[in-house]
Amino acid sequence: MSNTAVTAPASPPAVDLVNVQVNGVWHKFPKGTRMIEACRQVGALVPHYCYHPKLTSPGNCRMCLVEMGMPPRPTPGQEPEKDEFGMPKIGWMPRPVIACANTVAEGQGIRTEGKLSEEVRKGVMELLLINHPLDCPICDQAGECRLQEFSVEHGNGESRFREEKVKKPKNVDIGPRIRLDDERCIMCSRCIRFTAEIADDPVLGFTERGSYTTLAVHPGKRLENNYSLNTVDICPVGALTSNDFRFQMRVWFLKETKSLCTKCGRGCNIEISSRQNEVYRQTPRENNDVNSTWMCDQGRLDFHFVNSDYRLTQPLVKKSNGHHPTTWKLAVNQVSDALRSVKASEIAVIASGRMTNEELYLTHALVKSAGIENYDVVPRTGGGDDYLRADDQNPNSNGVRAIWGAEPGAKLPKIIEGINSGAIKVVLALGENLVKAGLEKAALEKLTFLASSHILANATAELSHVVLPAASYAEKRGSMINVTGRLQRLSKAVNSPGEARDDWEILRDIILAYAGSNGIHSVEDVFKRMAGDVEIFSGLTLARIGELGVQVMETGEKVPLLERERERKAKGIIVG
Amino acid sequence: MGSFLDSINLAFIIAAAVKIVFFSFMVILPMVAYSVYAERRVSAIIQDRVGPNRTGIPLTLFGGKKDIALAGLIQPLADGLKFFLKEDFTPAHVKKFYYWLAPALVMVPAMMTAAVVPFGSELDLSWLAKLGVEGAWLHKPIKAVIADLNVGPLYIFAIASLGVYGIVLAGWSSNSKYPFLGGVRSTSQMISYEIALGLSIIPVLMIFGDLNLSKIAQYQDKNGWLLLPLWGEGLTLKRLVLWIPVFISFVIFVVAMFAETNRAPFDLPECETELVAGYHTEYSSMKFALFFMGEYAAMIIGSGLAVTLFLGGWSIPFGAPLGLGYVEGATPIWLGLLHIGCFLAKVVCFIIFFIWVRWTLPRFRYDQLMKLGWLVMFELALANVILTAALMVWLPN
Amino acid sequence: MATVVVQRPKLKWHEKWFISTLAKGLLITLGHAIAILRGKKKVTMQYPEEKWDAHLPDHYRGAPALVTDEHGRERCVSCQLCEFICPPRAITIIPEEIPSTDPWAKVEKRPRLFNIDMIRCIYCGMCEEVCPEQAIFLRKDYAITGLSRAEMVHDKKRLYEIGGVREGLVNKWNDLK
Incomplete structure (x- = not known):
């Protein structure tokens, strides 16, 4: 196994390239590339079971056997034979080699197709299937099972095994x-x-x-x-x-x-x-x-x-005998009327670090247009580990920092104090259960008006005068910035139940009712506005974020699991 | 005023009203209904099927053990009921007034033409006196024709050609392409064949020298049918030779009648393969039923006319030689009824022939239809008039 | 050129003017009518009174149904292939795990809900063909009627009722463990 460092994350040094012939065509690959990866890069997929780029390669499934050859060493004084491309002619080995644990070398030839490769695959498949039960009808893997796929592509089609399994x-x-x-x-x-x-x-x-x-x-x-x-x-x-x-x-x-x-x-x-x-x-x-x-x-x-069965599906208003369904228009108007009814200093907006950037941006727009000073998100920390889990339990704390320019949880104690003392009379809670965020039920009951948007029914919704049903992360589109400062995109997988709406739509309607038309019709419009206002988003659109996201902030936070993986990759233990 | 009231013959009016009710509502309309049933049954047996054979008395609805099928004879009733229960839908895009008018314009002329067709000789009602009914009118036999007009065939052509208005209006007011095309086709087809139809009966009228359909029927009763001149004057050389132009007339008349009534093989106005349902595509429920009934009513009246002109009307074959002929004012009531039955029997045979043809022949192409109408029928009818005239002049009486 | 010149039949004058052809056509239809009226020919079967049941061929495709085998095991393991293949999407299956107390717990999986919407079913037989467990078969029942849509949805119970016990099938689960 080669120990050559292939790439280093900071500044990749010049890499030696070697000429390798794959299925009759010459290609150049960096020295130390595994044969299976070289084949994959040129579109010749080698079937495999045990090989995984993030794990070591023990080479024990034997499925990736391919035909390999090297130019024969010429006798002294003899010129090596050349093929029609001017490359040395390859002397093919009589036996196959595994592609997952061998690296490419100068002048090497690989054949992933051909009689030898096909025969060995057929043989390996037959051996693997000897004791395999006919479980597919009840097996959850059926449909995404490598054994099924390769059995169709490379298998024999029928069993010659007549003994007891x-x-x-x-x-x-x-x-x-x-x-x-x-x-x-x-x-x-x-x-x-x-x-x-x-x-x-x-x-x-x-x-x-x-x-x-x-x-x-x-x-x-x-x-x-x-x-x-x-x-x-x-x-x-x-x-x-x-x-x-x-x-x-x-x-x-x-x-x-x-x-x-x-x-x-x-x-x-x-x-x-x-x-x-x-x-x-x-x-x-x-x-x-x-x-x-x-x-x-x-x-x-x-x-x-x-x-869940506890999903809120309709906007609700509280009457003397409990909550009753209402229309979105009435619910939103009631919220905006409540915001107008008291001084800005008597209003608090408690948003959530689980909101998308778009939602945070609209929340910010709402508090700015109303002149509200008391607004914050509820911070959540703890539970981080040495692998992937971050200590910050809110998925979008960096979004709060970037868009609001505020540290999550800075104003929260003051807001809680205000609510407890009665200085704050109207509260708008967006996606947060205030009872769990350190507020007493009794204090919340004293409020003249409490509006909240939630995904599930909870204690705060129980106390709210107006409850607005919101969409969960699987039901909405938007963007978030993770702890390492990477802007990434949420996509909509399913439809919201009942009349539940995206938070950004709820906020847009509240702003509409409170401050008049704002020309926002889609989540793309929100992002466009945001890209104009927030510097780190300039030049970006929701589409440009892409499936893998873009780095927009430097937080200095490292991912322990990724660090170790890079280290192992640098050592050549894994492909990465 | 008094003299005017006196001049009204009350008995005549009552008799006419009774005749209208009897002939149109008890003869023609049931015949329309049962021609539809016959159409279905005959088409079925021609196509090796069974046809509607189940609609009978639904005893099971009232707790009975088994329905009485009656060979499906209640089917027309069920059909009618279905038409009444269907949604009467008027599409939004139609010209409402004409759309509503059109079905009536198809049905009414067809029924009106029935007025002059003699459906029997006469009915002697004097036997009513024995039952204690009083009145002078009893002793004058009643003619079995609603209006004993002296211009019968002309009246029929005048009224029947109004029927085309119904179809054209339906096609036009529906404001949709298929009905429109159907209406246009129908107009040109009916006008084309009306000429042949009119010309074809001129030889017949020349032979009779009369336009009163009752008298025509009486003449044939006495002297042999036009197509069966085998008794009375019919056996003269002149009549026998004139059989040839009469037969030509008969053929032209029947073919033209098929075209006039939009029956297959001339049913291009409602040709399903091209026009969905032709002029009545946009109609539903009873409005559609009126078109449907109008077509069959026209067919029945047409058959009646053909029977009256060529096949002796109500007369019984060889009636005069056998003593079953009509004698004015001295026909017993049973013979009068027999004459009515004879007329209806002939019409029914004719209708069955209509149906038989429909389920045998494929539809004409439009150019073939026009070619046949203008290049064959018209010329043939015209030549036939001249031929008849020549024969009548040259042949000795 | 790929033009085929079709030779039209040469018509005699009486054929051209529909005289003999008309008579010929009328005679053909008359012949059929007479044959039917004399009872020489019988094509139509009077359905509710006369039935074809005795003559149904072996490959007749009627209502699909689930079967149990001679050991009383419900053969369906809820692999949902029939649900997948069903062209009109008439089949709905919700699988469940067989509880460990069940004698057939080693089969692990069975349908909790198995509905076939007989209003949607087109009797194509794809479900029978695709079934890897020989659990669903098209029976010869064809008169599937109901007074409501709900009645036309055959649930698991009804499907086993129609299907009954089928013997002589491959019993691959028996030699497990």
């Missing part, structure tokens, strides 16, 4: 969120390597030998770390499945939407899988500047509230 444990409970089916396992060891190399929780391993090899959890231990569900993602077959997603929906029905996780300030890039307005799962999406290809279990499973 080896029986292994099925439906094994190895952790709170993971189920193991050993019969389906093809011993690629990706999960073992992930737990050992990335999650630092090496609880998985192989027992027995030969065709009885069994993946097992260490006696007395369980796979229960906060990153365990990543093993389900990287498992090429259905051996490891998520308890949460188990038997919920077949993957071929799911529509995937590229979006963001809003559980913490990291802003991991995710794909939201939904069908018919229901979210079924979230999986990480590769972004080497944010989350590599991983995410924590907490964030991954934090979507069930989107489908």
Whole structure:
């Protein structure tokens, strides 16, 4: 294995390039590139199970076998033979090599197609399928299973195996969120390597030998770390499945939407899988500047509230006998009337660090036009770890800093004091449960007017005079700035239930009712205004942010997991 | 005033009213309904099917064990009921007044022409006196024709050609392309064939020398039908030779009548393959039913006219030689009724022939239709008039 | 040139002017009418009284139904392939895990809800063809009627009722573990 450093993050040094022939065409690759990556870069996909660019390459699945050749060493005085491109003629090896753990070399030839490669793949597939159960109808992996895909592409089509299949444990409970089916396992060891190399929780391993090899959890231990569900993602077959997603929906029905996780300030890039307005799962999406290809279990499973029965679906007004549904127009007018009814100093706006930049911008526009001084977001900290989770639990604290020019939580104690003392009479709470933010119920009951927008019914909504139903992160578009200062984009995966609206629409309507027309019709319009007002957004549009986001701030915050990954990549342990 | 009231023959008016009610509502309209049923049954048996054979008395609705099917004879009733229950939809884009007028303009002329067709010889009502009914009118037999007009065929042509207004108005007022095309087609078709129709009966009228349809029927009763001159004067050389132009007239008359009534193979105004449903595409419910009934009523009256002119009207074949002929003022009531039955039987045969033709022949192409009308029928009818005239002049009486 | 010159039949004058052709046509239709009237020919079947049931071919495609096998196991494992393949999207399935107390717990998965909307079903038989578990079959029932839309949705219970027990199928789950 080559130890040459390929790239360094700061200033890449000049890289040596080598000539490699892939399927008859000569290409140039940096020295030290793995053969499998070289093939991938020129569009010759090599099937593989055990190889994963973020993990070490043990080369144990043998699926990536390709035909390889080198120019023969000429005898002294002999000129090397040249082909029609003027390159040395390749002497092909009689046996295949694995493409995942070998690096390219000058004058090397690789053939991913051809009789030898095809025959070995067929052979490997046949061996892998010998003991594989015919589980596909009940297997959650069916539809995104590498074994199924390669069986179709490279397999034999029928089994020659007439003996009894080896029986292994099925439906094994190895952790709170993971189920193991050993019969389906093809011993690629990706999960073992992930737990050992990335999650630092090496609880998985192989027992027995030969065709009885069994993946097992260490006696007395369980796979229960906060990153365990990543093993389900990287498992090429259905051996490891998520308890949460188990038997919920077949993957071929799911529509995937590229979006963001809003559980913490990291802003991991995710794909939201939904069908018919229901979210079924979230999986990480590769972004080497944010989350590599991983995410924590907490964030991954934090979507069930989107489908919750406690969702608010209609604007409500409080009457003597409880809350009653009303229309958006009446509810919004009531809020703007309440804002007009008292002095600006008697009003407080408590927004949320979970709001998008667009929503924060409109909140700012509202407080500015009303002259309100008491406005802040509720800060949330704690829970950060040495991997991906950030200490800041609000996904958009940096958005507050950038757009409001204020530190989250700076004015909050003063506002709470004002509410408790009765100096503040009207409160607009946007997406925050004030009862949990340090306010007494009794103090909130004293307010002359409390309006709040929420996703779910909660204690603050219970006390509010006007309740405005809002959209969850999976139901809206917008942008957020994560803890490392990266501007990223949320996408809409499902429709909001009932009459619930995006926060920015609610705010736009309140501003409309309070201060008159503002010419904002779409979330793009909000971003356009914001790009004009906020310097770091200048020149950007929602579309230009792209799927991977752009760096707009320097916060100096590092991602521990990414740092280690870069280090390993620099050492050549992984491809990265 | 008194003298005017006296001049009104009350008995005549009552008799006319009774005849109108009897003939149009108890004969023509049921016949219309049952021609539709016949159309469906006959077309079915021609096409190896069964046709409507189930609509009968729905005893199961009233707790009975089994419905009585009656071979589907209640079907016209069900059809009528369905028409009444359908939504009477008037599209927003139509010319309302003409749109509503058009169906009536199709139905009314068809019914009006029925006035001059003699549907029987005469009915002797003197037997009513035995039942205790008093009155001088009882002793004068009632003629079985609503209006004993002296210009019968002319009246029929005059009124029947009004029917085209209904179709043209329907096509135009619907304000939509298919009805419009259907209306235009219908106009030119009906005008084209009216000429042949008119010319075709001139030889017949020349032979009869009369325009009173009752007298024409009486003449044929006595002297053999025009197409069956086998008794009375019919056996003279002149009549036998004149059979040839009469037959030509008959053929032209029947073909032209098919075209006039928009029946297949001349049903281009409502040609489904090209025009959806032609002039009545935009009509629904009873308004559509009026078009439908108008077509069949026209067919029945046309058959009646053809029967009266060529096939002896109400006369019984070989009636005079067999003693079943009409004798003015001395026809017993049973014979009068027999004559009515004979007339209806002939008309029914004619209608069945209409249906048979419809389910046999494919529709003409429009150019073929026009060619046939103008290049064949018209010339043939004209030549036939001259031929008849020549024969009548040259042949001895 | 790819023009094909079609030879039109040469018509005699009486054919051209519809005289003989008309008679010929009228005779053909008359022949059919007479054959039917004399009862020599019978094409139509009087449906509710006469039925074709005895003559239904083996490949007849009637209402789709779920079957149980000779061990009383519901064969459907809720793989949802039929839901996926169904051209009119008549099938709705919600899967569930078989509780560990169930004798067939080793099969792991079964449908909690299995609805076939018979108003949508087009009797194409794709569900039977795609089923990897031999669980859904098109039966010969064809008179599927109901008084409401809800009645026309066959639920799991009704589907097993129609399907009944089917023997001699492949029992791959039996030799598990």
